[in-house]
Amino acid sequence: MAMFGYAEIFAAVLSLFFLFQLLSKRSQRNPLLTEWPILGMLPQILLNLWQIHEYATQILTQKGWTGEFRGPWFTKLNYLVTSDPMNVHHMMSKNFGNYVKGPEFREIFEAFGDGIFTADSELWKYNREILHSVFKNRSFEKFLERLIQKKVKSNLIPVVDHVQKQGVEVDLQDVFNRFTFDNICFTVLGYDPNCLSIDFPKVACEKAFNEAEESIFYRQAVPRSLWKLQSWLQIGEEKKMTQACKVFNQFLRESITSKRKEIETKQQQQSLSSLSDQVSYMDCMTSLDFIKKSCGENEMEEPDVDLLTALIRGEEEKGRAIDDKFLRDTAFNLFVAGRDTITSGLTWFFWLVATHPLVEAKILQEIKENFPAKEEEDMVLGVDEVKNLVYLHAAISEALRLFPPVPFERKQAIESDMLPSGHPIYANENILISLYAMGRSEETWGKDCLEFKPERWISNKGDIIHVPSYKFISFNSGPRTCLGKDLSFIQMKMVISAILCNYSIHVVEGHPISQSLSIVLLMKYGLKVRIKKRGI
Structure with missing residues (x-):
């Protein structure tokens, strides 16, 4: 027990013991945030945890977009919290080297391992360099295009059509969860678990992934000593975290082992079939060349390649072995980047569009004007086609502004510094950036900042207005800007256009809309809707 620190444990337990008594006698001096003796500001944070992003926005608005949070005494649950764009620009770009994960x-996000989201310094650069060579390659874009088109035609549209024919309610968030899980599994692992089908099968690894993310959020809301104690005793959220990671890690380990055997078998077959005077297929290619060919960027039809295969073969041809831990950590990070963020973006987008019929009408009009000849019901637009949909792009950007898939970012200062807002930063101090609050700033977005208004993104010439990433930070900012930003827009446009052209979405009356307590901004109760076929 000494490993946790007696003072921290005492403060944490005392916080919980007196919590309900104190909440009933809250000070009226500040209805939003009060700092209690011993307990700090934690009681009111826990009271408002169910609406934490809205609550944080109210606090930051009151404090001029930057303020301090003080946790219980003798704990390290202290943060500087900001949503000031100039502070963000300073930390993310101007003084990037001083602000790290x-x-x-890494301790809180230990499930991520040493992947690109948690890594710093040289390890981060190595991760980013490898993934950049893949994501920014035109051939990978075409590979993703074929994958999305196939999945939409073969699974998504049939499920949506089945639901509308049955006339039943469906959780659209669950549909997108399954759709993106299948996609990211095939993209990263070359394996399609077929989560999305009309019988909605239970998939243990998909459920485990969700639970792990919820437990990570919990770790950031309570003192370190408390969740460390729960982890040691294996109770509460920490027990759920351990079990979830065990299930998902087993899934990844089996996938990696299977992939290595598959690659080894193929190499042996190639070696046996090659002539002695020929150079083997792999020896004459760079890793990027391999990815290009495997994604079909040549006249001959080459098989599509998953990222796991590309990573293993790419490093092998450089004479370097790539260990299973690196592959596991990379895969886990890509699952978060390529699955949950897309699910979040699509879910909130469809809720906003369903409750804003004029926006929906403009999206449909734009698609009709750009593609008047598209008459097939199962037609899915391609990469180059969706790039022409300016209003749809603006509507997605507006949804991401209001509901950023990752609602907060965490940084730690290496050395003391001074933010543009005038707030001092001390060495090793933790900073929380509220992306959610940034999208609701009148100073940045105007008095109509709470409105869903895609027109704010379109210039008088009809082009998308460029907003600096430190103001529109849904895809991060500076050197850590999301590598998959363009691919995310492409995927969402393909899915949205395929559904909206054929079906109208109606939110079930009385269905509660609230945010889940997770590191990704999902809907707590899902998005229950009824689907109707559009008239031809």
Whole structure:
């Protein structure tokens, strides 16, 4: 027990013991945030945890977009919280080297391993360099295009059509969860678990992934000593975290082992069939060349390649072995980047469009004007086609502004510094950036900042207005800007256009809309809708 620190444990337990008594006698001096003796500001944070992003936005608005959070005494649950764009620009770009994820972040996000989201310094650069060569390659874009088109035609549309024919309610968030899980599994692992089908099968690894993310969020809301104690005792959220990671890690380990055997078998077959005077297929290619050919960027039809295969073969041809831990950590990070963020974006988008019929009408009009000859019901637009949909792009951007898939970002300062807002930063201090609050700033977005208004993104010439990433930070900012930003827009446009052209979405009356307590901004109760076929 000494490993946790007696003072921290005492403060944490005392916080919980007196919590309900104190909440009933809250100070009226500040209805939003009060700092209690011993307990700090934690009681009111826990009281408002169910609406934490809205609550944080109210606090930051009151404090001029930057303020301090003080946790219980003798704990390290202290943060500087900001949503000031100039502070963000300073930390993310101008003084990027001084603000890192840090060891505390990696401890909380230990499920991510040493992947690109948690890594710093040279390890981060190595991760980013490898993934950049893939994501920014035109051939990978075409590979993703074929994958999405096939999945939409073969699974998504049939499920949506089945639901509308049955006339039953469906959780659209669950549909997107399954759709994106299948996609990311095939993209990363070359394996389609077929989560999305009309019988909605239960998939243990998909459920485990969701539970792990919820537990990570919990770790950031309570003192470190408390979740460390729960982890040691294996109770509460920490027990759920351990079990979830065990299931998902087993799934990844089996996938990696299977992939290595598959690659080894293929190499042996190639070696046996090749002539002695020929150079083997792999020896004459760079890793990027391999990805290009495997994604079909040549006249001959080459098989599509998953990222796991590309990573293993790419490193092998450089004479370097790539260990299973690196592959596991990379895969886990890509699952978060390529699955949950897309699910979040699509779910909130369809809710907004369903409750804003004029926006829906403009999207449909734009698609009709650009593609008047598209008459097939199962037609799915391609990459080059969706790039022409300016209003749809603006509507997606507006949805991401209001509901950023990752609602907060965490940083740690290496050395002392001064933010543009005038707030001092001390060495090793933790900073929380509220992306959610940034999208609701009148100073940045105007007095209509709470409105869903895609027109704010379109210039008088009809082009998308460029908004600096430190103001529109849904895809991060500076050197850590999301590598998959363009691919995310492409995927969402393909899915949205395929559904909206054929079906109208109606939110079930009385269905509660609230945010889940997770590191990704999902709907707590899902998005229950009824689907109707559009008239021809």
